[in-house]
Amino acid sequence: MSLQGVYVCLTVLFLSTMISSQLFQTCRLIRSTSDLPVLTSEGDITIGGLFSLHDTVLEYPLSFTAKPLPTHCSGWMQTMIFAIEEINRDDRLLANLTLGYKIYDSCSTPFHGLRTALALMSGQEEDQGSPECLDRVPVVIGDGGSTLSLVVARFLGVFHVPQVSYFSSCACLSNKLEFPSFLRTMPSDFFQVGALTQLVQHFDWNWVGTFAGDDAYGRGGAQIFNDEVTKLGACIAFYEIIPKNHEKAEMTRIVKRIGDSGARVVLVFALEQDARALFWEALSQNLTGIQWLASEAWITAAVLSTPEFHSILQGSMGYAIRKADIPGLQSFLLRLHPSKYPQDPFVLQFWEEMFQCSLGKDSSLRPPCNGSEVLVNTGNIYSDVTQLRISYNVYKAVYAIAHALDLMLLCEPGKRPFMWESCPNSSTIKPGELLHYLKHLHFNNEFGEETKFDGNGDPAAMYDLINWQLGANREVQYVTVGRFDETMQPKLVIEETNIIWNGNERQVPVSVCSTSCPPGTRKATRPNFPVCCFDCILCAAGEVSNQTDALECEKCLSEFWSNTRRDTCIPKLVEFLSFSDTMGITLLAMALLGSCFTLAVALIFAVKRHTPIVRANNSELSFLILSSLWLCFLCALAFIGRPTSWSCGLRHTAFGIAFSLCLSCILGKTLVVLMAFRATLPGSNVMKWFGPLQQRGIIFLCTAVQVVICFAWLSVAPPVPRKLMTSETARIIILCDVGSPLAFSLVLGYIGLLAALCFLMAFLARKLPDNFNEAKFITFSMLIFCAVWIAFVPAYVSSPGKYTVAVEIFAILASSYGLLLCIFTPKCYIILLRPEKNTKKYLMSKSKTERKY
Structure with a gap:
C-alpha cells in the first residue's frame, strides 16, 4: 500500500472512531x-x-496486524x-x-x-480504563x-x-x-516566486535553469517560477527534479544539464537536504561559474555554509524571510540542561547529539557526559x-x-x-x-510589524535579499543587499554596489541563450528552440532597426536608404549624368571636340570658299549643314547636368530641330546633285525647279514640320524632370520624363524619315560620273546615321538611370561625327593635302570623260 493510502486509511479510521464514540457515549482512541x-x-x-x-526517522515495517513499534x-x-x-x-x-x-x-x-x-x-x-x-x-x-x-x-x-x-x-x-x-x-511561494521573477527581470537574465525538490514545496514553487518568468519573455534553459533518494546516476545526469544548457544562472527551489545533494554532485563534477539563486528554504541553511561548498556557493543570492532580534531569547536557549529538564525527551536527545556523549547507562557507543558541558561555549x-x-x-x-x-x-x-x-x-x-x-x-x-492574514490565510510578503559573502575569517556571511515588500512602492529595492557575485565578481553575470541583437539587425528565431534562442540577421538593404533586439526591420521612406550599419535612414544618393562624372566629362569632351571640329571645317571652307571644290558643292548648303552639325554637337550639352524644366524641354526639341535642319540640308544637297545630272540631258530644264530659292524652301519646309511637332509637344505635354524612386535601390534617379511618348516618337520618327529619304537619294546618285561625287559620301554617312539610331532604340530602352541619357548623347554624337566625317573629311583632305585636285580643270575633265560614255 502506498504512503498516500496509509494517510487515507488513518483518516477514515479516525473519523469512524469519532462517529462510534458519539453513538456509544464513550471515548476510545x-x-x-x-x-x-x-x-x-x-x-x-x-x-x-x-x-x-x-x-530522518528510524521506522519499522507496518504490518497493520499489530501495534507499531516506537x-x-x-x-x-x-x-x-x-x-x-x-x-x-x-x-x-x-x-x-x-x-x-x-x-x-x-x-x-x-x-x-x-x-x-x-x-x-x-x-x-485512556487512564486506568477511564472512558x-x-x-x-x-x-x-x-x-x-x-x-x-x-x-x-x-x-x-x-x-x-x-x-x-x-x-x-x-x-x-x-x-x-x-x-x-x-x-x-x-509568505506564500507565490510571493517569493514573484520576487524571484522581478530579480531575474531586474538583472536581464533570460536564460535560467531550474531545479526543484521532489515535493509539494519544490514542484509547486518551481512551476510557478517557470510560468511567471516565461510570461516576462525569459526562457527556462532546463527544468529538473531532484530525486528524494539522491540516486547517483540521476544526480549526475541533472547536474550535467547545467553545462549542456549554457545557463549561468540557476534557481534551486528545494529543501536544504535536497540542495545539499545537488551541490555535492556539482562539486564532484567540478562545476564552477554558476550563479545560484536560492529559495528561502536553504538561503540561510547552516548545513550549506561549510567550507567545502564555498567554491561554488560563494555569491549565491536568494530571499529569506524577515528576521528580528527577539530580546531574551538567547539566554532562554542557553538555559537548557538535562538536570533542569530530566523528563524532557527532546532535551536529553539534543544534549547527547550536541556533545556526542551519553546520559544513559549504556555508553558503549558514546562516552558518558561528565556534567561540565556548557552550551554557551559551543558555536552552533x-x-x-x-x-x-x-x-x-x-x-x-x-x-x-x-x-x-x-x-x-x-x-x-x-x-x-x-x-x-x-x-x-x-x-x-x-x-x-x-x-x-x-x-x-x-x-x-x-x-x-503589522500582523494580519489575507483572505487566503497568508501574511504580507516581506523578504530580505541575501547574498552569500565570505568574511575575513573565510566564514559565510548572510549579507542583506535588498528587500522585497509587497506593501511598499517600489516593492523591490536592491543595493547593487553591495553585491558580490559568484567567483568574487562585482560585474553582474550574463545568462542568455543568445546575445542581444544590436541596432541594424533583427532577431530570427531558431527552429525547435525557445524564443530566447535566436540569430541576429542584418537588415536588408533599405531597411533599418534602431533598437536592440528588434523583431522586425523597418523600411525607409521612399526618399531615404539605410546606411552601412543599417541603424538609420539617410537620404538617397541623387543620380543624374553630371558634369563631374567620368562619363559626363567624357561625353562633354566629345561634344566640345566635335563642335570644335565643325568650326574648324567651317573655317577651312570659309577660307577656301572660292576654290572649285567648295563652290561645286554649293557652299551655302555646306555652311548650313556645318551650322546644324555644330548645333547637334552643342545640344548634347543640354543632356548633361541636373535635369530642370527648361533643360528637359530644350534637350529633346533642340536635338530634334537641329537634326531635322541638318538632314533637310543633306536631303536638299542630294536632291540637287541628282537633279543636276538629269539637267545635263538634252532638252532638260529641270534645274529651274531646284534653284537656290527652291532649295531654301525645301529646307525650310522640312525643318518646319519638326518645329511644329516640337511646339505641339511643348504645348500639350512637355518633358519635365521626374524622380525615379524604387524601394530596391539606394539612389534617386532624376531624369527627364518625355511627357508625351507619342510626340517623342514622332520627333524620332520624322528624323528617321528624313534620314531614309537622304539615304535613298544618295544611293541613287552614288554612281553618277563626277570627279568628286558627294553622293557616295552622303550614302556612307546615312548608313552610319541609320545604324546608330536603329541600335539606339533597344539600348535606350534597356539602359538604367543615367545610362539612358548617356546612350542618347552617344547616339547624337556618333551620328553627328558620322555626318561630319563622311561628308566633309574628303573635301578637307583635297583642300588641305591635294590642292592639285581642287581645280576646275581637274573636276571638269573627269566629268566630261565620263559623259562621253
Whole structure:
C-alpha cells in the first residue's frame, strides 16, 4: 500500500472512531500514541505544536496486524515555549489565563506528521480504563515543511481546527476550498516566486535553469517560477527534479544539464537536504561559474555554509524571510540542561547529539557526559540568534493565536459574530470560532510589524535579499543587499554596489541563450528552440532597426536608404549624368571636340570658299549643314547636368530641330546633285525647279514640320524632370520624363524619315560620273546615321538611370561625327593635302570623260 493510502486509511479510521464514540457515549482512541515523544506544559488553554526537528526517522515495517513499534526522533522547539512563557508573564494579554502547550516532533515525514496531528486531536491516553477524554487542543502551530502541512491541513480541516504554520510556503496551501482552516506566518511561494521573477527581470537574465525538490514545496514553487518568468519573455534553459533518494546516476545526469544548457544562472527551489545533494554532485563534477539563486528554504541553511561548498556557493543570492532580534531569547536557549529538564525527551536527545556523549547507562557507543558541558561555549546554530527567521515566524504565530484568543474571550454578549452562542470561557473554546478571530486579526507586534492574514490565510510578503559573502575569517556571511515588500512602492529595492557575485565578481553575470541583437539587425528565431534562442540577421538593404533586439526591420521612406550599419535612414544618393562624372566629362569632351571640329571645317571652307571644290558643292548648303552639325554637337550639352524644366524641354526639341535642319540640308544637297545630272540631258530644264530659292524652301519646309511637332509637344505635354524612386535601390534617379511618348516618337520618327529619304537619294546618285561625287559620301554617312539610331532604340530602352541619357548623347554624337566625317573629311583632305585636285580643270575633265560614255 502506498504512503498516500496509509494517510487515507488513518483518516477514515479516525473519523469512524469519532462517529462510534458519539453513538456509544464513550471515548476510545484509535491506538496508543505513548511511543511519540511529547513535550507538555499545563495551562488554561493548550496550544498544539508540530515541529520537524529531524530529517530522518528510524521506522519499522507496518504490518497493520499489530501495534507499531516506537519511533526514534529528537529535536527542540524552544522559541514556541519562550513566546508562551513571555505571554504568560504579560498581564496585558490574556489576563488571568495561562497558555499551555503540547508539542510533538513530526520527524519530517508525512506519516509521522499525520500521526502527531492525530495525537493532538485525540486528547490524552485512556487512564486506568477511564472512558473520559480530555478536550482536544483548539489550535495547532506547525508543521514546518509544505508536504507535511498538506497532510496535516487536510486532516485538521475536517474539524475546522486552526493550523498556523511557520515555514510552509507552498502556494497550494492558499486554496481555502481544500484547506479551510490553514493559516501561516510564512509568505506564500507565490510571493517569493514573484520576487524571484522581478530579480531575474531586474538583472536581464533570460536564460535560467531550474531545479526543484521532489515535493509539494519544490514542484509547486518551481512551476510557478517557470510560468511567471516565461510570461516576462525569459526562457527556462532546463527544468529538473531532484530525486528524494539522491540516486547517483540521476544526480549526475541533472547536474550535467547545467553545462549542456549554457545557463549561468540557476534557481534551486528545494529543501536544504535536497540542495545539499545537488551541490555535492556539482562539486564532484567540478562545476564552477554558476550563479545560484536560492529559495528561502536553504538561503540561510547552516548545513550549506561549510567550507567545502564555498567554491561554488560563494555569491549565491536568494530571499529569506524577515528576521528580528527577539530580546531574551538567547539566554532562554542557553538555559537548557538535562538536570533542569530530566523528563524532557527532546532535551536529553539534543544534549547527547550536541556533545556526542551519553546520559544513559549504556555508553558503549558514546562516552558518558561528565556534567561540565556548557552550551554557551559551543558555536552552533542552536544558540545563534543573528539569523532569527523561522524562529521569528514561530514567535509571530504564538502571538497571533494569543491576540485572537484575547479578542475572543473579551467578548460582549450580543456583539459576538455568532449571535446564537454565549461568550466562551477557557474551557469552552471552539476551534471554528477561534478560526474566525484569527482570520480577522490585525495588530502590530512589539517590533512594529503589522500582523494580519489575507483572505487566503497568508501574511504580507516581506523578504530580505541575501547574498552569500565570505568574511575575513573565510566564514559565510548572510549579507542583506535588498528587500522585497509587497506593501511598499517600489516593492523591490536592491543595493547593487553591495553585491558580490559568484567567483568574487562585482560585474553582474550574463545568462542568455543568445546575445542581444544590436541596432541594424533583427532577431530570427531558431527552429525547435525557445524564443530566447535566436540569430541576429542584418537588415536588408533599405531597411533599418534602431533598437536592440528588434523583431522586425523597418523600411525607409521612399526618399531615404539605410546606411552601412543599417541603424538609420539617410537620404538617397541623387543620380543624374553630371558634369563631374567620368562619363559626363567624357561625353562633354566629345561634344566640345566635335563642335570644335565643325568650326574648324567651317573655317577651312570659309577660307577656301572660292576654290572649285567648295563652290561645286554649293557652299551655302555646306555652311548650313556645318551650322546644324555644330548645333547637334552643342545640344548634347543640354543632356548633361541636373535635369530642370527648361533643360528637359530644350534637350529633346533642340536635338530634334537641329537634326531635322541638318538632314533637310543633306536631303536638299542630294536632291540637287541628282537633279543636276538629269539637267545635263538634252532638252532638260529641270534645274529651274531646284534653284537656290527652291532649295531654301525645301529646307525650310522640312525643318518646319519638326518645329511644329516640337511646339505641339511643348504645348500639350512637355518633358519635365521626374524622380525615379524604387524601394530596391539606394539612389534617386532624376531624369527627364518625355511627357508625351507619342510626340517623342514622332520627333524620332520624322528624323528617321528624313534620314531614309537622304539615304535613298544618295544611293541613287552614288554612281553618277563626277570627279568628286558627294553622293557616295552622303550614302556612307546615312548608313552610319541609320545604324546608330536603329541600335539606339533597344539600348535606350534597356539602359538604367543615367545610362539612358548617356546612350542618347552617344547616339547624337556618333551620328553627328558620322555626318561630319563622311561628308566633309574628303573635301578637307583635297583642300588641305591635294590642292592639285581642287581645280576646275581637274573636276571638269573627269566629268566630261565620263559623259562621253
